[in-house]
Amino acid sequence: MAEDRPELGRAQRRHWQDTYATHPGMYGERPSAAGVHAAEVFRRAGAEDVLELGAGHGRDALYFAHEGFTVRATDFSVKALTQLSAAARAQGVADRITTVEHDVREPLPLPDASVDAVFAHMLLCMALSTEEIHTAVREVRRVLRPGGTFVYTVRHTGDAHYRAGVPHGDDIYEHGGFAVHFFTRDLVDALADGWILNEVHSFEEGDLPRRLWRVTQTLPS
Ligand SMILES: C[S@@+](CC[C@H](N)C(=O)[O-])C[C@H]1O[C@@H](n2cnc3c(N)ncnc32)[C@H](O)[C@@H]1O
Numbered sequence: 001m002a003e004d005r006p007e008l009g010r011a012q013r014r015h016w017q018d019t020y021a022t023h024p025g026m027y028g029e030r031p032s033a034a035g036v037h038a039a040e041v042f043r044r045a046g047a048e049d050v051l052e053l054g055a056g057h058g059r060d061a062l063y064f065a066h067e068g069f070t071v072r073a074t075d076f077s078v079k080a081l082t083q084l085s086a087a088a089r090a091q092g093v094a095d096r097i098t099t100v101e102h103d104v105r106e107p108l109p110l111p112d113a114s115v116d117a118v119f120a121h122m123l124l125c126m127a128l129s130t131e132e133i134h135t136a137v138r139e140v141r142r143v144l145r146p147g148g149t150f151v152y153t154v155r156h157t158g159d160a161h162y163r164a165g166v167p168h169g170d171d172i173y174e175h176g177g178f179a180v181h182f183f184t185r186d187l188v189d190a191l192a193d194g195w196i197l198n199e200v201h202s203f204e205e206g207d208l209p210r211r212l213w214r215v216t217q218t219l220p221s
Contacts, residue, residue, distance in 0.1 A: 008168055008179060012127045013076050015177050020079040027059050034214050035060030038119045038151040039067045041216060045149050047116035053104055054123025058084030065093035074102035104136045110143045118150045125154035127179035129170050137191045147221035154183040159211040192217050
């Protein structure tokens with residue numbers, strides 16, 4: 001593990017806080033394509049509640065709430081969560097969204113088998129070591145009910161920023177102040193060990209464009 005990793009984590013948290021302060025609502029009000037797809041997958045699976053990790057200012061959490069799900073939205077940026085709560089009140093869905101400040105490197109503050117579905121758009125590819133990513137996915141597995149669904153997206157090694165910018169080891173590169181862990185397909189497969197891997201879908205988002213995989217995996221019932 002790179003020696004600067006704990007300091008990188010703290011610096012990233014400050015960077016995200018500053019970014020949301022200077023660019024409130026930076027991802028826009030419309031849900032992501034991954035969020036719209038996940039809502040459809042969760043609905044078909046009969047899910048009623050969704051845990052979103054790294055929800056930011058909530059473009060997808062708000063969409064899930066409008067679609068009728070009960071949502072727990074987590075992020076380590078309080079600034080982002082404050083914006084999410086304000087939007088939830090303004091849009092009349094505050095009764096369906098709870099925000100929780102949470103660093104995904106820490107255990108989830110939820111009991112075992114207590115949620116139907118988990119969504120994480122561009123969270124697992126943040127400044128996390130491979131070991132921290134495995135631990136986070138084990139936590140997702142712990143809190144999901146049997147048969148529960150996990151939809152996550154990550155930038156991968158086909159992205160234009162892979163191997164560009166400041167290297168921090170473990171396939172993490174920092175570009176414009178944002179550190180990203182670029183996923184290999186082997187990592188996706190390793191994270192699905194013990195799950196049913198339903199889909200690995202390639203897509204692009206944004207102007208760069210960011211190149212991502214959308215992964216759907218379910219727990220055996
Ligand atoms: C690329 S943004 C995506 C935000 C949101 N999912 C969206 O697509 O609109 C990544 C988010 O993860 C959060 N984040 C980064 N590292 C985190 C960590 N260790 N624990 C919790 N949240 C983290 C950031 O604050 C940011 O909101």
